[in-house]
Amino acid sequence: MAIYKDTPGIWRKDQVEAWKPIVSAVHDKGGIFFCQLWHTGRISTKDFQPNRQAPISSTDKPVKTQTPPRQLSTNEIPQIVNDFRIAARNAIEAGFDGVEIHGAHGYLIDQFMKDQVNNRTDQYGGSLENRCRFALEIVEAVVNEIGADKVGIRLSPFANYMDFGDSNPSALGLYMAESLNKYGISYCHMVEPRMKTIGEKVECPESLVPIRKAFRGTFIVASGYDREDGNKVVDEGRADLVAYGRLFIANPDLPRELSLMHLSISITGKHSILLILLLAILTIHF
Numbered sequence: 001m002a003i004y005k006d007t008p009g010i011w012r013k014d015q016v017e018a019w020k021p022i023v024s025a026v027h028d029k030g031g032i033f034f035c036q037l038w039h040t041g042r043i044s045t046k047d048f049q050p051n052r053q054a055p056i057s058s059t060d061k062p063v064k065t066q067t068p069p070r071q072l073s074t075n076e077i078p079q080i081v082n083d084f085r086i087a088a089r090n091a092i093e094a095g096f097d098g099v100e101i102h103g104a105h106g107y108l109i110d111q112f113m114k115d116q117v118n119n120r121t122d123q124y125g126g127s128l129e130n131r132c133r134f135a136l137e138i139v140e141a142v143v144n145e146i147g148a149d150k151v152g153i154r155l156s157p158f159a160n161y162m163d164f165g166d167s168n169p170s171a172l173g174l175y176m177a178e179s180l181n182k183y184g185i186s187y188c189h190m191v192e193p194r195m196k197t198i199g200e201k202v203e204c205p206e207s208l209v210p211i212r213k214a215f216r217g218t219f220i221v222a223s224g225y226d227r228e229d230g231n232k233v234v235d236e237g238r239a240d241l242v243a244y245g246r247l248f249i250a251n252p253d254l255p256r257e258l259s260l261m262h263l264s265i266s267i268t269g270k271h272s273i274l275l276i277l278l279l280a281i282l283t284i285h286f
Helices: 013-028 074-093 108-113 128-147 171-183 209-214 227-235 246-250 254-260
Strands: 035-040 098-102 153-154 187-191 219-221 241-243 281-284
Touching: 013 035, 013 074, 035 187, 035 209, 074 098, 098 108, 098 128, 108 153, 128 153, 128 171, 153 171, 171 187, 171 209, 209 219, 227 241
Parallel strands: 035 098, 035 281, 098 153, 153 187, 187 219, 219 241
Antiparallel strands: none
């Protein structure tokens, strides 16, 4: 369920049809178009819910200023997993090249993974393995529906805002990376530890390198990168790709701008820079 007004969706057939000419236009320009699938969980409010009911979450603990959520029952969780599967199928039908499962930034999947939020006592709470179960069930369902080569995931184990931190983010990130190898997904898109809050880059001792080494697919890093350190992290083997997001808001011609600044913009092979973070951010509504 959305929290932001007028967020586009892909849960209805008319939305699938509406996306087709947009996706085609991107493909006509030679672009690769992945659809990011997310559920905001407790970050939503009753204003966006059917009949103004409470938003759902792993917990009944509210975020400050938000509507108190309703904790999902164990029996309800498979339906949410299935909703992600259907959204992935719809994205492929609309012509997208793949989907990125949004498991970061305090939204629903993250609400299950982080122990500061998840206070469940069933098989989806408690241990690290249990808290990651929901995320991995979604990955498995989506992979089975559209194929592993069309699936990526975004994670932010170190991020800590909107009351969704974790007591051991390094262990969380490493466990997810190792577990994802089982499914052979296309990529893992990880937010740097230095971005613990929105828009604030801080020095920190944590590193994504152990997680990068554990994950056997393409490893994408994001958050706070400029031209120089984007090249550096790839040259040093700490990432395969670098995602740029905020820079595109004010610079829709960012690839050209970076090219004029002598940035290597090859998108083949391991030493590459990903110049477009995502071209579509879509919401699964329930």
